[in-house]
Amino acid sequence: MRVCVGTIVHHPEDARITHRQIRALLDAGHQVTFIAPFTHCNVTPPPEIRPIDVPRAVGLHRRKAIRAARSALKRGVKDADILLIHDIELLLALPRKRPPTVWDVHEDTAAAMEAKTYLPDPVRNILPPLVRGMEGRAERRMHLFLAEESYRERFVGDHPVIPNLTYVPDTPPPPPGDNRIVYIGQLAQARGAIEMIEIARRLRGHGVRLDLIGPADADIRPLLRDAQREGVLDWFGHVPNQHALRMAEGALAGLSLLHDLPNYRGSTPTKVIEYMARGIPVITTPLTRAASLVGRVDCGTIVPFGDVESVVSSVTQAVLRLRDNAERRNAMGARGYFEALHHYHWPLVSGEFVGHLERWADAPDASQARQPGRILPV
The missing domain is CATH 3.40.50.2000 (Glycogen Phosphorylase B;)
Incomplete structure (x- = not known):
């Protein structure tokens, strides 16, 4: 054909x-x-x-x-x-x-x-x-x-x-680490880009860095460049998907901070499944399908919608709890990987x-x- x-x-x-x-x-x-x-x-x-x-x-x-x-x-x-x-x-x-x-x-x-x-x-x-x-x-x-x-x-x-869906490795990826969080995808206001920049600033003093992997909307690029010059995060721009997923392995958590907008409400964000496939805990806003999946599998943390400060505070606390509890984050990563391998491959x-x-x-x-x-x- x-x-x-x-x-x-x-x-x-x-x-x-x-x-x-x-x-x-x-x-x-x-x-x-x-x-x-x-x-x-x-x-x-x-x-x-x-x-x-x-x-x-x-x-x-x-x-x-x-x-x-x-x-x-x-x-x-x-x-x-x-x-x-x-x-x-x-x-x-x-x-x-x-x-x-x-x-x-x-x-x-x-x-x-x-x-x-x-x-x-x-x-x-x-x-x-x-x-x-x-x-x-x-x-x-x-x-x-x-x-x-x-x-x-x-x-x-x-x-x-x-x-x-995504490609899920045949063998379990390495366990989550304790000093890096990651985001994969387009960087835009509606996808939580401003919140993520502030989260990176907040976590810098706790020894946790943020890796952003993906292209950015025009209005977000200057903010990302400024934050990168400050040394609070690493922005890699577009990376082919299979390489981006390998880069995510070993992170403490993967972020999905989509806003409560009509286009997102009925969707399961692909990045949530990709984080699960790479054995890292998910931190997501409570969009119905994302929250249902993460909550059912117990493979991450659901943070509430809100203004920038409230989201930053909630995510920062969730990250630090995971950093300080290796057993919990390892179990979340393993559960997410198992679910992805059997249902989202x-x-x-x-x-x-x-x-x-x-x-x-x-x-x-x-x-x-x-x-x-x-x-x-x-």
């Missing part, structure tokens, strides 16, 4: 797209054309794929990327058996003549508008209804994958859920992901090919 995969929003080394889905396709013997912003992100395409470079859609500057995507998609689908897109923006760039098309729905785009601080207020109010209309039209014209079970509520049909669903694409490529009519998806237990 020849698969064309496209994104103009995500990093070419996005964990879900590249390290899970494309890797599963290549391992199954399929050919992949990958349309992505390689030059913009300073990424060298891997030799196993056929790359097509496009500009990246960033902030309010998306028209150029969408225009370039139209041309790239026409090239990419010429000999493809199926097209897999990862951005709602690409719904505006699809060629009329194309193979069966699949949209992988990563997030609740309309709900995410609240966290996009670069959008003017009038635009932020106008866009959600337009986005919902685009979703409905896409559902009628193509196949969908959903990254979360909660996304089913936005759609009429029954679409397969391919959750954001990507190979548990990678075959299902590939199988859906193979069936849809053979049955171009979406109404004939659509089948209920299996939902992984949480």
Whole structure:
């Protein structure tokens, strides 16, 4: 099967797209054309794929990327058996003549508008209804994958859920240490970046450092640079997912301090599962699914939502309690690893992901090919 995969929003080394889905396709013997912003992100395409470079859609500057995507998609689908897109923006760039098309729905785009601080207020109010209309039209014209079970509520049909799992090592990772905490992912206000900077300052006097692994929003970068110059934290920027996870091993705890926003409420943050897979305790805000998972497994600490000072205080206390109790943090790390290995290991669903694409490529009519998806237990 020849698969064309496209994104103009995500990093070419996005964990879900590249390290899970494309890797599963290549391992199954399929050919992949990958349309992505390689030059913009300073990424060298891997030799196993056929790359097509496009500009990246960033902030309010998306028209150029969408225009370039139209041309790239026409090239990419010429000999493809199926097209897999990862951005709602690409719904505006699809060629009329194309193979069966699949949209992988990563997030609740309309709900995410609240966290996009670069959008003017009038635009932020106008866009959600337009986005919902685009979703409905896409559902009628193509196949969908959903990254979360909660996304089913936005759609009429029954679409397969391919959750954001991770690769879990076959052997237990090293036990948690006592002098370092870690965060993996995009650094943004809504994801707790300001709180984490203050946590790093607070913990400096206790001999605990913070490693931040991931790219940052434009308004957060100066704050991170200042904190790094102060020597209170280490910010590594974007690191390929498999390397970032290895860097996390041995940390005292992993942070997930997402704010109480609509786009996050129905989701299980991938970073929570990644911390569990690497045997480190989780410290998370009480988003329903994250708190349910961490509380059920007893693999971390749940801290309340609140203003910056209250969150900083709660997290600092949680970190120091873990630092001073090696038995407790080791047990949390071991429980998290065991749960991730048996329930959140990507190979548990990678075959299902590939199988859906193979069936849809053979049955171009979406109404004939659509089948209920299996939902992984949480």
